[in-house]
Amino acid sequence: MAPHGKELSEDLKKRIVALHKDGLGYKKIAKTLKLSCSTVAKTIQRFNWTGSTQNRPRHGRPKKLSARAQRHIQRLSLGNRRMSAASIAAEVEGVGGQPVSAQTIRRTLHQIGLHGCRPRRKPLLKMMHKKARKQFAEDKQTKDMDYWNHVLWSDETKINLFGSDGVKRVWRQPGEEYKDKCVLPTVKHGGGSVMVWGCMSAAGTGELQFIEGTMNANMYCDILKQSMIPSLRRLGRRAVFQHDNDPKHTSKTTTALLKKLRVKVMDWPSMSPDLNPIEHLWGILKRKQEECKVSNIHQLRDVVMEEWKRTPVATCEALVNSMPKRVKAVLENDGGHTKY
Incomplete structure (x- = not known):
């Protein structure tokens, strides 16, 4: 017998009607097709009323909202x-x-296509920031890859001993929330971290330097002389240096040093980490570091330096090759945020 409430196929309904037309009664049809008599009777009655074996349109429950x-x-x-x-x-x-x-x-x-999502974290862009970003994109939209390949990108970042400060997710089943594999370990005072300054170009990673204490303009100038200049020279005479508008970077001391060293500095719009490909390189470095399961600051420093040096040139080249798309995205969003 067919289960109660199961929809009959059109072929089966047509067989019921055909057998009835051949003179078979409800019981014989039900026995032949292994159906209930009531199912056979309803199918035949529906056909006699409507002339078809197909179900009438179902409207379902009316919408609660107009x-x-x-x-x-x-x-x-x-x-x-x-x-x-x-x-x-x-x-x-x-x-x-x-x-x-x-x-x-x-x-x-x-x-209507709206779904609740976690908002992306982006810097607060004021109108003056959007105008500066748009102006930068307009000035750089005609630059070819030969120009971008001669840019030395730089930035500072913090690397935590116990992973990033971002939101973490785990896959777990009910009742597993306190298993070791499903919890995020925390330690008092954060477990420690290191601050680093680094630079990169399409030719690969440059120098990486750890920052001890709080960096000021004088310390930054030392980094430029010790780490930036050697990396910049490897790019040749056409090299352009990029750094953001941090007060240490735009101080009189730093500006005077860069002028003295005859370094070409790229004009950079504030609040624009999405235009700096080294930001993505930091993300790659941090994920690699998290996989190594370090337990103290000394191990952290060793792993960071090792992973930095092991970064493939192809990775840096791919990041720099995205610059035309980044510039185009800024223009398309009228100076606003981009996906990068």
Whole structure:
């Protein structure tokens, strides 16, 4: 016997009708096809009434929200992207008087292509930052790869002993939240970290230097003389040096030193880490460091230096090759944030 409620195929319905037309009764048809008599009877009666074995259209449960209410929900969510589903439900109920659950709001937003996502963390861009970024992109949009290949990119970053400061996720089953593999170990005072200054170009990684204590303009000038200049010279006379607008980088002491050394410095828009390919190289370095399971600062320094030197030239080259796309993305977003 077929399970209760199971939909019959069109072929099976047509066989029922054909057997009935041949003169067989409900019981014989049911026995032949191993169906219940009621199923056979309903199929034949539906055919006699409608002249077809196909089911009539099913309308289902009517929508709780009207088209007007759905448009109102869409306006609220697009007007305030951080408004929760519960807040939108309360707003809709306050206007229309109709109680709506937060789940209904989520389902409605999903139908129009809106989904709750973790917002990307990006620097705060003011109008002057957007204008500067757009101007930079306009000036550089005609530069070919020969220009970008002669740029020495630089930056500072902090590398933690116990991983990054970002949000971590783990795959786990119910009841596994306290297993060793599913927890993120923490230590008092963060476990320690190191600050590093590094540089790179399309030809590969340059010098990497650890920063002891708080870096000031004088310390930065020492780094430039000891680590930046040797890396810059390897790029030839056409080399251009890039660093951001940190006060130590734009101080009178630093500016005077770079002028004395006759270093060509790229004009750089503030709040633009997405335009600096070395930012992605830091991410690669930190992921490599996390895989090594270091337990103290000395091991951390050794691993960081080793992984930095082992970085393939192809990785640096690929990052620099993305510069035309980065510039184009800034222009397309009118100086705003990009995916990089």
